[in-house]
Amino acid sequence: MRRSPEIVRGLLVALVGLAVTAVVAAALLALGGHSPGATFAALIAGAFGSWDRFVSFTLVRATPLLFTGLAVALAFRAHVWNIGAEGQLYAGALAGVAVALLLPTGAPLLILPITLVAAAAAGALWAAGPAAMRTRLGVGEVITTLLLNFVALFLAQFLVQGPLQEPRGIFNQTDSIPEAAHLPALLPGTRLHVGFALAVAVALALWLYLARTPGGLRLQTVGASPRAARVSGRFRATPVVWAAFLTSGAIAGLAGWVQIAGVTHRMYEGLSPGWGYTAIAVALLARLNPLAVVVTAIVFGALSAGGGAMQRDAGVPEAWVRGIEALVILAVLATDRCWQLLAARGKGG
Amino acid sequence: MSPGEIHGLIGENGAGKTTLARILGGLVAPDSGKVRIGGRAVELSGARQARALGVAMVHQHFSLVPSFTGLENISLLDPGAWNRRGAAARGYRERVEARARELRLAVELDQPVGGLGVGARQRIEVLKALMPDPRVLLLDEPTAVLAPQEVDGLLAVLRRVADAGGAVVLVAHKLDEVLAVATRVTVLRRGRRVLTTEVADTSAPELAEAMVGSEVAGSASSSRRRGAPRMPGEVCPRAARLAGVHARRDGREALRGVALEVRRGEIVGIAGVDGNGQRTLAAVLAGVQRPDEGEAELPPEVGWIPQDRTEEGLVGEFTITENVALALHGQPALRSGPWLDWRGVGEAALGVMREMEVQAEGAEMVASALSGGNQQRVVVGRELLRSGSLLVAESPTRGLDVKATAAVRARIRELAASGDEAPGIVLISTDLDEVLELADRTLVLVRGRLLEIAPGERTHRAIGRAMLGAQRVGNDW
Numbered sequence: 001m002r003r004s005p006e007i008v009r010g011l012l013v014a015l016v017g018l019a020v021t022a023v024v025a026a027a028l029l030a031l032g033g034h035s036p037g038a039t040f041a042a043l044i045a046g047a048f049g050s051w052d053r054f055v056s057f058t059l060v061r062a063t064p065l066l067f068t069g070l071a072v073a074l075a076f077r078a079h080v081w082n083i084g085a086e087g088q089l090y091a092g093a094l095a096g097v098a099v100a101l102l103l104p105t106g107a108p109l110l111i112l113p114i115t116l117v118a119a120a121a122a123g124a125l126w127a128a129g130p131a132a133m134r135t136r137l138g139v140g141e142v143i144t145t146l147l148l149n150f151v152a153l154f155l156a157q158f159l160v161q162g163p164l165q166e167p168r169g170i171f172n173q174t175d176s177i178p179e180a181a182h183l184p185a186l187l188p189g190t191r192l193h194v195g196f197a198l199a200v201a202v203a204l205a206l207w208l209y210l211a212r213t214p215g216g217l218r219l220q221t222v223g224a225s226p227r228a229a230r231v232s233g234r235f236r237a238t239p240v241v242w243a244a245f246l247t248s249g250a251i252a253g254l255a256g257w258v259q260i261a262g263v264t265h266r267m268y269e270g271l272s273p274g275w276g277y278t279a280i281a282v283a284l285l286a287r288l289n290p291l292a293v294v295v296t297a298i299v300f301g302a303l304s305a306g307g308g309a310m311q312r313d314a315g316v317p318e319a320w321v322r323g324i325e326a327l328v329i330l331a332v333l334a335t336d337r338c339w340q341l342l343a344a345r346g347k348g349g
Numbered sequence: 350m351s352p353g354e355i356h357g358l359i360g361e362n363g364a365g366k367t368t369l370a371r372i373l374g375g376l377v378a379p380d381s382g383k384v385r386i387g388g389r390a391v392e393l394s395g396a397r398q399a400r401a402l403g404v405a406m407v408h409q410h411f412s413l414v415p416s417f418t419g420l421e422n423i424s425l426l427d428p429g430a431w432n433r434r435g436a437a438a439r440g441y442r443e444r445v446e447a448r449a450r451e452l453r454l455a456v457e458l459d460q461p462v463g464g465l466g467v468g469a470r471q472r473i474e475v476l477k478a479l480m481p482d483p484r485v486l487l488l489d490e491p492t493a494v495l496a497p498q499e500v501d502g503l504l505a506v507l508r509r510v511a512d513a514g515g516a517v518v519l520v521a522h523k524l525d526e527v528l529a530v531a532t533r534v535t536v537l538r539r540g541r542r543v544l545t546t547e548v549a550d551t552s553a554p555e556l557a558e559a560m561v562g563s564e565v566a567g568s569a570s571s572s573r574r575r576g577a578p579r580m581p582g583e584v585c586p587r588a589a590r591l592a593g594v595h596a597r598r599d600g601r602e603a604l605r606g607v608a609l610e611v612r613r614g615e616i617v618g619i620a621g622v623d624g625n626g627q628r629t630l631a632a633v634l635a636g637v638q639r640p641d642e643g644e645a646e647l648p649p650e651v652g653w654i655p656q657d658r659t660e661e662g663l664v665g666e667f668t669i670t671e672n673v674a675l676a677l678h679g680q681p682a683l684r685s686g687p688w689l690d691w692r693g694v695g696e697a698a699l700g701v702m703r704e705m706e707v708q709a710e711g712a713e714m715v716a717s718a719l720s721g722g723n724q725q726r727v728v729v730g731r732e733l734l735r736s737g738s739l740l741v742a743e744s745p746t747r748g749l750d751v752k753a754t755a756a757v758r759a760r761i762r763e764l765a766a767s768g769d770e771a772p773g774i775v776l777i778s779t780d781l782d783e784v785l786e787l788a789d790r791t792l793v794l795v796r797g798r799l800l801e802i803a804p805g806e807r808t809h810r811a812i813g814r815a816m817l818g819a820q821r822v823g824n825d826w
Contacts, residue, residue, distance in 0.1 A: 212688045214678040221675055224664045230637055231653065231661035232728075233675045 010287050013339055014295075017332030024331065025324050029316070039314045043321075046309020047302035053309075056191040060263060062301025064089070064272065066199040067255030068279030069297050071123075071248045073288040074206055078244035079223035084130065084145025085252040086276025087152035088123040092253025093260055094156055095122030097174050097267040098164065100181040108180035115181055115257060123253015124246040126152060131245035135238050141245075149276065157269055164267070173268035183262040193262030199297075202251060206290040219244060252276065281329045300325065350485065355507055355517040357531035357548070359524065360560055360750070364537040366520045370487050373518065374406035375399030386484070400426060403484030407474050407491055415463030419456055420445060423477040430480075449476055452506050467623045468499045475506065486510055489520045490748060496622045497781055497809060504530040524553050524751070536560055557751055585612040588739045588773030589634065589651075593643035596629050603629035605797040606643070611773035613738055616765050618788025619777045619799070620812055626797040627743065627777050628656065634741045634775055652732035652740040652772070656747065658721070662728035665717035669709060670698040672716050673731050680736075701730035706756065722753035729757055733764065740764065743777045758787060765789075781812060 026036035047058045068085040075082035082088075096119035103111055130144035157172070159165075166175045183193040210216035218240050221229045226237040255275060260267055282300055286292035307321030350356050360366050371377040373384060375393035383390045386402050393399045396406065413422045423445055424430035430441050442458070449456050456472050457465060465473075471491060478486055488507075492500045507517050507530055521527050527534055528548060536544040536559040544551075544559045589611045596604040603626045611617050621627060632638035633645060635653040655661040663672050674694045677683050683690045683697070698712040705726035709719055716724060729745060742761060746754040765774055777794070778784050784791055791802045793815040800815055 212691070214684070214689050217671070217674055217678050217689065221664055221667075224666050225660060227657075227661045228664045228675065231632075231635075231655045232663070232672070234635075234637065234679070 010292060013336045014332055017335040020331040020335060021327045025327055034316050039310055039316050042310045042314040043306035047306035052190060055187060057305035058298060058302045059192050059196055061304045062297045063196045063199055064255045064259045064275045065278060065282050065300050066294060066297035068252050068275045069282030069293040070203055070206055070290055071252035072279045073283035073286060073290055073293050075244055075248035076283060076288050077210060077223055078219045078241060080241060080244045081142045082145050082248050083142055084148050085279045086272060087149035088126045088249045088252035089256035089272055089276050090152035090156045091126035092119035092123040093256025093267055093271055094159060095119050096257030097177060097260055100177040101175060105178055111180045119253045119257030120250035124250040127245045127249025131242050135241055160267055160269055174266050176266050181261055182265060195258035195262040200294060203290045203294050285332055350516045352514045352516055353511050354533060355511045355519060355531045357527035357534040358518055358520045359527055360537035365540040366537055367489055370489050370518060370520050374404060374487050405478035405483035406487040407478050408489055413462045413470060413474060416461050418459050419462055419473045420458040422462055422473055423480055427480045448480060452509055454506060468495055485516045487518045492526055524556055528553060560751055585614045588613045590646040594633060594640040594645060595642035596633055596638060596640045598629045603797055607799050609799060611775055613773050614765055614771035615789045616774045616776055616787050618784035618791045619775060619794050620781050620784045620791060621794035623779050625794050627794060630794060631741050631743045631777055648738045650735050650737040652735045652737045654729055654732050654742040654745045656743040658724050658728050663716045663724055666715060668713045668715055669727055670695050670712045672727060673698040673701060676731050677734060697734060701727060705730035722749045725749055729760060738772045740772045740774045742774060744779055746783060761787060781809060
């Protein structure tokens with residue numbers, strides 16, 4: 001809640017983890033016959049090489065990860081194991097697109113707010129089923145949220161091949177959304193859209209909520225000990241658990257629609273390369289701290305942006321980026337654990 | 350330790366009793382030093398190995414599988430229970446029964462232990478430890494949850510084990526039990542041994558002094574009656590009233606027609622063996638559970654010191670400050686607009702720590718890192734901050750050492766005597782001494798019913814008999 005030393009420690013752990021990743025990845029790349037130097041140079045240039053690379057690629061790719069990462073972080077704080085950000089993202093994307101395409105175009109100013117609300121509501125709705133099953137029947141949400149991902153994915157496939165398919169009927173995608181539904185550029189001349197600012201605002205709001213409000217305290221109590229919530233906190237855990245599910249789903253729902261409204265401007269099959277799953281790593285690396293999620297989402301966005309450049313300029317297949325992403329997670333977790341063990345030994349000895 | 354010895358291990362909370370027992374039980378590896386069993390230095394790397402070397406342990410918190418029957422639980426750690434193909438060995442049941450008879454332990458072997466009372470569960474735990482006939486039997490605070498008769502029974506079993514040549518280590522916080530049964534005693538203070546002596550050569554005050562390092566005013570377990578008669582005709586305002594209250598817990602009727610009236614400034618003691626409706630009564634009085642039937646007139650805010658401080662009283666991963674905030678976050682004084690006033694909460698937490706003499710590195714220390722006694726001090730101090738005219742204290746000194754116990758009891762007494770602003774206090778305790786020491790009047794909770802004990806009958810025997818109700822009475826444990 002208010003643990004600044006924790007944040008410093010987290011940053012140090014992350015830096016050491018990244019250094020470890022670089023060393024291990026370099027060794028593996030060398031073994032694979034690639035030049036580590038050239039590969040990293042391409043990766044870094046692709047992600048941070050110029051202001052435009054950073055803003056138009058890294059930050060743009062970080063945006064959906066930021067939304068989904070925040071969704072997961074919030075849920076996990078309440079010990080609600082929402083593995084369903086992917087499905088909630090698709091639900092939000094579909095709802096946003098459907099409303100944008102079907103809404104009469106008479107009110108251009110209202111279309112963005114309405115679609116954003118629709119996307120959030122759809123994401124929340126997608127999380128409501130697992131919430132009901134957890135609170136009423138005691139069914140673990142890990143399974144239910146995960147399985148609903150596939151339902152959402154197939155629903156999306158069905159809709160873009162059928163009812164929502166573009167009138168030409170050639171590609172499995174929807175028509176372009178009307179211009180009024182586009183998210184405006186955040187920085188003129190770049191591809192960065194207002195969605196990124198919205199995501200950062202959500203991060204800030206969540207952080208304030210968790211750290212400074214009674215509701216945030218309740219949310220974390222429910223996660224740590226529902227019995228203490230009832231006995232010491234004198235409140236019922238169930239509504240808080242519901243709130244965590246719905247808010248998490250809503251934020252994940254925004255991820256899908258913001259990506260469409262800000263970048264692709266239409267819905268198609270395979271919109272998300274697994275943002276809802278990468279989100280778990282993003283959130284865990286950030287120790288579920290919303291402000292730190294901003295940082296970890298940008299790191300993963302950079303890997304994604306740099307990966308393309310790496311393939312193009314250094315001839316290293318993009319699959320390596322996936323491997324490096326995994327290495328980052330392993331290295332940071334291992335560093336963190338070693339850190340704890342060393343700290344414990346230091347105290348004990 | 351030598352064979353046939355009962356060794357009492359006593360000390361304040363956090364003195365290292367449990368850690369020492371766990372080292373001997375193979376659960377904790379010592380950073381340095383050696384454990385010798387039968388003259389041989391051994392490295393214990395786990396409970397199973399300790400067990401193979403003849404060390405058996407009965408834990409402070411039960412280690413039984415609730416859905417297994419008594420017999421199944423006993424067989425779990427006993428290699429003799431299984432034949433080579435992994436099937437239950439023939440005649441095992443008979444051996445268990447014979448052992449139980451030999452020790453005169455009345456155990457229920459065929460019911461899932463989750464449905465049994467604490468005392469019955471503990472008998473199974475003890476029998477489980479004794480099945481392979483260990484050389485050393487360790488018991489970590491085994492009497493904390495038992496009725497007086499049950500304690501006597503347990504101590505008698507320990508004596509029989511020692512008479513048969515076993516060595517017994519009894520970790521305890523009640524001096525009189527140790528003095529009653531142990532042959533030798535070791536006192537720990539802050540992780541160091543301060544005294545090891547024959548029980549015959551020592552006395553309760555000497556041991557108490559060794560434990561806390563300073564003279565304690567009166568041993569905590571002496572049943573000093575408070576009495577404090579009120580002025581005749583003086584009637585204090587009512588703090589709470591229950592009438593004909595029925596309530597369920599886990600689908601079973603836990604309270605059956607409870608009537609209770611609590612006036613401000615009085616301490617109502619409710620004695621009883623665990624599992625007779627205490628938890629439900631506390632929840633109803635605290636306003637957390639609404640009765641299914643009957644009336645409950647309660648103040649809007651009630652202080653509640655719950656029985657289970659680690660699971661209910663505190664959130665282990667929260668800091669002291671956050672745990673204080675958990676209870677007080679609804680108070681308007683600690684809010685500014687939508688925000689929680691963390692500075693105010695932090696001051697309240699420091700106040701709790703000062704008031705209750707909590708030993709911690711600061712209010713930002715995580716609760717799970719505190720010793721049991723310090724955790725309880727935090728809970729008590731925090732619940733006193735609720736502005737209520739009713740305080741429910743559930744076994745508030747359970748598992749606490751002499752000094753912490755004295756501090757908590759003194760605080761409760763002070764509170765009751767604090768004049769017009771004094772809350773009514775309901776003390777629900779399985780510790781009869783505590784009830785007799787603190788309460789103005791005594792009731793006994795048996796199977797969901799409250800029995801009032803007449804002032805003239807406030808004796809251990811009489812109340813003990815009422816506590817056990819229709820259960821088996823007597824020393825045949």
